[in-house]
Amino acid sequence: MLRLLTIAGTRPEAIKLAPLALAAAARPGIDHRLVATGQHGALFHDALAAFHVAADADMRLLVQGQSIEALAALVGEGVARAIADVRPHVLLVQGDTTSAWAAARAAYALGVPVGHIEAGLRSGDMASPWPEERNRVEIDALATLLFAPTHGAAANLAGEPGIAGEVAVTGNTGIDALLAIHARPPAPAIRPGARRLILATTHRRENIGAGIAGICAALRALARRPDVDIVLPVHPNPAVQAQILAALSGCARIDLPPALDYPAMVRLMARAHLILSDSGGVQEEAPALGVPLLVLRENSERPEVLESGNARLVGTDPARILAAAEAILDDPAAHAAMARPAFPYGRGDAAERILDAIEDWHAARSAGALAVATPASTLAIARPLAQGSAAKGQE
Known part of the structure; x- marks a missing residue:
């Protein structure tokens, strides 16, 4: 044995x-x-x-x-x-x-x-x-x-x-997990509506402080668009929670639910038009789901997702994030080029x-x-x- x-x-x-x-x-x-x-x-x-x-x-x-x-x-x-x-x-x-x-x-x-x-x-x-x-x-x-x-x-x-x-x-094995959950019968949509969904996540230790401040500034600017809804499930880390809630609570078209369970998160990722995240796991998952991703970090240990064309590295500067997001939102061809499912992992x-x-x-x-x-x-x-x-x- x-x-x-x-x-x-x-x-x-x-x-x-x-x-x-x-x-x-x-x-x-x-x-x-x-x-x-x-x-x-x-x-x-x-x-x-x-x-x-x-x-x-x-x-x-x-x-x-x-x-x-x-x-x-x-x-x-x-x-x-x-x-x-x-x-x-x-x-x-x-x-x-x-x-x-x-x-x-x-x-x-x-x-x-x-x-x-x-x-x-x-x-x-x-x-x-x-x-x-x-x-x-x-x-x-x-x-x-x-x-x-x-x-x-x-x-x-x-x-x-x-x-x-x-x-x-x-x-x-993260792709094993993702595909197993994604193959389950679909649940009712979490956020039905005509506007396009932007999913955001942030929790990296190195982004606490100035990094999350820049990310939140970019999200506030994106939320002024009439054609998007933004969902940012709030990580349970108290320092992350405090900063996000202080910066984004009460912003129109930005929802801040508590951290979601994994099946709910997979459903939300699959529905998203665009994902903004500093997560390593999301960098693996977004290509398999065919959802364009902006990586909110200055470097990545997962270069395959950048090479596949499914993601772009944008860091935490709000102007850079906003420009990259709007380029995808306003150009259907640019979105389609990043939305082809890929399986580098x-x-x-x-x-x-x-x-x-x-x-x-x-x-x-x-x-x-x-x-x-x-x-x-x-x-x-x-x-x-x-x-x-x-x-x-x-x-």
Whole structure:
């Protein structure tokens, strides 16, 4: 029996790991345990519940105002206990969160192989986003198995000193999650109406302050147009909430609902004429839905969405945001060019590819046939990523 232990703590991790949990449960040779750190509390469990998945345990480490260092120390202690209980062959982490970083460090220190889902993303600036860029670089250096979402991410790993793990190009499990939810029967429209819908999201740590102020100024200007409605679900971070509500409350044609559950958010994204966001996940999701995206950041670790033509990098300067948005709103041809669905992050079978790669690695290791890894060596993939199958049912 192949024993897998996954450690995660945030809502985005829950969304991206739910397809893996479902795929693992369908394989009789895998015993998979998902342990929550408590970093996002109930938001984590609510996100899993949208896929009918539940965590096997919860460390309940969420403390308001807790520093990154304090959280990392507590996660490390909890991971050590979970490893002693499960005795995993591989400990899996997803992305670049503090939970993932601390769990990978703890597993590595205890001699447990680390598998990194969404490996190889790079902004090229260690300070932006912080601490996410630091986290992903350090996790990749510790990992035995690196599951890169794209060939570009794999190339980043191949060119980086210190990477000694096996690299597999798998696609991104976030697309598995998106397509599974999008395939469900449609619910009633959240905002019926004739005006075009602009969906906005902002929550990045580096945008709090001047960045969010610029984004809000651009949204106020866009809201003066008679042909648009704007919806900005407000992130639960108190600092983000306070700034957005102070800047936008009472503005005509701007709705500020609380953070939406994932199925509702997918429905809203699919209905949008244009999305403005600083989210990493939205950068993956918008191309698959065929919705034009303006990325409210100065750089992106997901260059594939820019190369596909589905998104433009506009930063947080209000004049730049407004000009880019109005160019799309006022030019049907420009909108159509960005609205063609694209799948740079796979077509919905990333979880299966990840499990295939783990099983192949474990079988070779068990047979004593696994050679010492050379830097950024690549595991065989059954099919080229571009020919990945459509999303399978994940219920």
